[in-house]
Amino acid sequence: MSPRQAGPGPLLSVAGLTTVFEPPSGRLTAVDGVDLDVFRGQILAVVGDSGCGKTMRSLSVLGLVPPPGRVVSGRAVFAGRDLLALSEGERRAVRGARASMIFQEPMTSLNPVLPIGEQVAEPVRVHRRASKREALGAAAAMLAKVGLPDPARVLSRYPHELSGGQRQRAMIAMALILSPQLLIADEPTTALDVTVQRQILDLVSGLSRDTGTAVVLVTHNLGVVAQVANAVAVMYAGRLVEDAPVEAFFEGPAHPYGQGLLASLPRLADRGRRLSAIPGMVPSLSRLPSGCHFHPRCPRAFGPCAGEVPPFFPLPDGRRVRCWLYA
Incomplete structure (x- = not known):
């Protein structure tokens, strides 16, 4: 199932979502202009490093950003209503009943x-x-x-x-x-043994299949993504850098960051070999690189990467990628 599939409109449509924190040391952008659609019956996995904005994006949609954070721009249209434009009382009526x-x-x-x-x-x-x-x-x-x-x-x-x-x-x-119509699951199988983990994933998958519930699964575990998701959204340093059908992603990520994530997974065939790793460190929100945030760590970076923020480029297989390689 494509993350930009045709047919009935999305249950949740996030556009231009930007969330900032303003401590005394200066503004930090935790979620930077995220655009993402979630469809009924879809299980969308959101992956990326710790601190990349996966959880904060979810909290922003439901109006749960802790202070001193706040959503400064964007829309989150759920079942025809912009959650970010509702009063707190109206959002509370949605949370727990229609979106959990x-x-x-x-x-x-x-x-x-x-x-x-x-x-x-x-x-x-x-x-x-x-x-x-x-x-x-x-x-x-x-x-x-x-x-x-x-x-x-x-x-x-x-x-x-x-x-x-x-x-x-x-x-x-x-x-x-x-x-609920929409379930956001932030690392739902943390601290569970593999047997119970399988039960929980089956329960969530069955709920999505039988009732049409849309599931946003925030996880670091690409094995879980391969088992239950039908679409993947990759985030890095507050930005969405790729969204793709799950089969296309595992056949070959388009963005160099996604390629690095997949290459870092251990494989039985590689026993005895050194694990692959993405060079460098995840940038601090207080010192984000210009242009594409990933360019200092990217083995394929070239001219425009350091100076300009790449837009999303659509690919023939239904995915979108924010990378100048596809200009």
């Missing part, structure tokens, strides 16, 4: 003084106005779906009484309990 997010750090995202059952049941009580008994019943059923044993007992437990993996599954249950 699985956060990366369950220990800091779960309320330490409330039982797990109350937290997982909260979306049902708030958005469906269900009774406490009905909501807790739905919470127990969802906890069972995400692989927590003895869910009735877990309802009365507090976050500190669960393991890291159990807390992560509780967060996933909270996000999925209302079968």
